Amino acid sequence: MNQSTLKKQLAKLNPGGLRWFDSVGSTNDEALAWATEGAKDFSLVVADEQTHGRGRLDRKWFTPKGSAIAMSLILRPSAPMRPHLSRTVGLAALSISDACLTLGLSPKIKWPNDILLGGKKVAGILVETVWSGGEADSLIIGMGINTSRESLPPVESLRFPATSLEDELGHAPKREEFIFLTLEALAKWRNQMDGDGFIEAWQERLAFRGEVVQIRAGDDERISGILDGLDSDGSLRVRDEHDKIVSVRFGDVSLRPSA
Numbered sequence: 001m002n003q004s005t006l007k008k009q010l011a012k013l014n015p016g017g018l019r020w021f022d023s024v025g026s027t028n029d030e031a032l033a034w035a036t037e038g039a040k041d042f043s044l045v046v047a048d049e050q051t052h053g054r055g056r057l058d059r060k061w062f063t064p065k066g067s068a069i070a071m072s073l074i075l076r077p078s079a080p081m082r083p084h085l086s087r088t089v090g091l092a093a094l095s096i097s098d099a100c101l102t103l104g105l106s107p108k109i110k111w112p113n114d115i116l117l118g119g120k121k122v123a124g125i126l127v128e129t130v131w132s133g134g135e136a137d138s139l140i141i142g143m144g145i146n147t148s149r150e151s152l153p154p155v156e157s158l159r160f161p162a163t164s165l166e167d168e169l170g171h172a173p174k175r176e177e178f179i180f181l182t183l184e185a186l187a188k189w190r191n192q193m194d195g196d197g198f199i200e201a202w203q204e205r206l207a208f209r210g211e212v213v214q215i216r217a218g219d220d221e222r223i224s225g226i227l228d229g230l231d232s233d234g235s236l237r238v239r240d241e242h243d244k245i246v247s248v249r250f251g252d253v254s255l256r257p258s259a
């Protein structure tokens, strides 16, 4: 993939703009700066390598050169989207998982922000917001997707097992084609963000649904229970040992199957 093959592949989607980097610190940082300078809706930053890729809470996201997708999409929220901004991570998760489904894979969404194949993490999502006077001016949707085997971080640095599309498919897909599939799906889901069907689709694809999971919130809070589904704002519903539904909000939360 290079700037020109990517531009050609994405032409049909009519992106607001496209910025390509052979190497960059973090595509989200570039997109945040571009959004502040007035980037148009559906503008995209893509890098062949990230040297300081970020996960949640400044955890590191590994993107070695030429082996993965590192991209950040800028969305200017439309009026119907505004009351549902907490669903944005679901928008990205549904879109990446749609692209996996198109390739014949069986993706699951590890709430809130990871995509799993065969129980291992193939992609991560980092949503950030640019605020202006108390209103969301733009949303930055960072997506890191492991395409080739070389994209996998050293095992000792992992908090959760990882995989790549190459490991699961037997070959690495063309990165520009996978980007196209993801963004095509995202353009479609975006128009459905205010409907109940959006939450239902997101919920159906959740990993560990109906299973006992452990949720770690911060350093010392732990919740254990059966993963029930999602609330309408995208919070996770867990049924605890007293048969009571507990809602878990986004934040410093890590989900794990119960050992």
Ligand code: ATP
Residues within 6 Å of the ligand: 054, 055, 056, 057, 059, 060, 061, 062, 063, 113, 114, 121, 122, 123, 124, 125, 144, 146, 151, 152, 153, 157, 158, 159, 160, 161, 162, 163, 253, 254, 255
């Ligand atoms: P967890 O998956 O442990 O619940 P998290 O969802 O908060 O944590 P993220 O912020 O999405 O994690 O991603 C950062 C973590 O993902 C890192 O701490 C590292 O363990 C792992 N990681 C980093 N790069 C990759 C990659 N390319 N593929 C898979 N996992 C990665």
